[in-house]
Amino acid sequence: MCSYCGCRSISLIGRFMDEHEDIVNAAGILQRAADGTDPHGVREALDHAIAHLHPHTSAEELGLFGVLRRNPDFTDHVDALCAEHAALDALAERIRDGETALIDRFVVELRDHIDKEENGLFPAAAIEMDGPDWEEAITLTPVAIRADDPHSHPHDDVRSH
Incomplete structure (x- = not known):
């Protein structure tokens, strides 16, 4: 994960x-579940991973990606990342339908996708965007609520962290 530029x-x-x-930790749990013989464990681990992934990708697309997409220098790249979100969703659905041999591919594509964003x-974005852009992106970004997190509530504002 990126740590050299200070954008964190x-x-x-x-x-x-x-x-x-x-998300990467949840994907690791999914991969380990696939090593066993318990299909219920795979489904549970997949649901756990998706509970982390979906709110995150929605938040990215509505906030940061939405602001960046308006810049012609970023439009194609942002659209490609959104297409990767959709491809990951499609892989997850195939895994849910029993194609557990796709789990390793899902994890590799997920890690590659994250690398493209972080590096x-x-x-x-840290270089290109200015204060008003960041304020808009923050305003447009929903608070990510995971279905499996009993401690998250709609009024929790994780943007201030």
């Missing part, structure tokens, strides 16, 4: 990077 100190990027860590888009 920007609250919104720091939040997304923290969420990436949670490409986030540092570029």
Whole structure:
């Protein structure tokens, strides 16, 4: 994960990077579940991973990506990352339907996607965006609520962390 440029100190990027860590950890649990013979364990682990992934990708797309997409220098890159979100969702659905052999591919594609954001888009956004852009991105970014987190509530504002 990126740590060299300081973009993590920007609250919104720091939040997304923290969420990436949670998502990667959940994907690791999914991979370990696939090593066993319990299909219920795979489904449970997949649900756990998706409970982290979906709120995160929605938040990225509505906030940071929405602001960056208006800049012609970023439009194609942001659209490609959004397409990768959709591709990850499609892989997850195939896994849910029983194609557990796709779990390793899902994890590899997920990690590659996160790398593109953390070592490409986030540092570029830190350089390109100014104060009003960041304020707009923060305003447009929903608070990520995970379905499996009993301690998250709609009034919790994780943007201030």
